[in-house]
Amino acid sequence: AQSVSQHNHHVILSEAASLELGCNYSYGGTVNLFWYVQYPGQHLQLLLKYFSGDPLVKGIKGFEAEFIKSKFSFNLRKPSVQWSDTAEYFCAVTPVTGNQFYFGTGTSLTVIP
Amino acid sequence: ETGVTQSPTHLIKTRGQQVTLRCSSQSGHNTVSWYQQALGQGPQFIFQYYREEENGRGNFPPRFSGLQFPNYSSELNVNALELDDSALYLCASSLEGLGNEQFFGPGTRLTVL
Helix, strand or coil, X not given: CCEEECCCCEEEEECCCCXXXXXXXXXXXXXXXXXXXXXXXXXXXXXXXXXXXXXXXXXXXXXXXXXEHXXXXXXXXXCCCCHHHCEEEEEEEEECCCCCCEECXXXXXXXXX | CCCCEEECCEEEECCCCCEEEEEXXXXXXXXXXXXXXXXXXXXXXXXXXXXXXXXXXXXCCXXXXXXXXXXXXXEEEECCCCHHHCEXXXXXXXXXXXXCCCEECCCEEEEEX
């Protein structure tokens, strides 16, 4: 069965620190990849997505993610986090040829001012 | 532009009962997906409706069913409620399937006693 693994369940960083959240998926075919974010008290919203082309994709608020096909990974990065980045981050996958959508278990990020 | 809305916000039911949850999709979106999110977990894909037809289903039993109406709003029905059905139920709408950005509603918190 397809699955999405997020290695870090809870991350605590100080402002200006660099961030990298891991995401691995298990699916042999072509996939579309996403990172969604949920800020406190708000709905889930799209941070960035990868469909094809340049494996380094940029999203909102200075976030970026790199797709490494050989490692089945789609890690999220930000060079310098801010207090306002405190949120729950979810990696997600949908097979190009399927009609299902798989979320990881999420990573809770707390940024300390 | 109106976002995705869900009703009710909270609901308490007892085992064996049936429940209907409702979702209004974002204007112009023809795809609605439903997710179950247990505490501390990522959203689990229940199913997707595209142009009033079920068009993809996750690993949920048949007692989870749905409808999509001509205006693309949707219902999620759960029969024979079990304690494990207690969760946050999220609705998301998108244009033309799961490959595009999904816009999430606030969710309905269902408690089964």
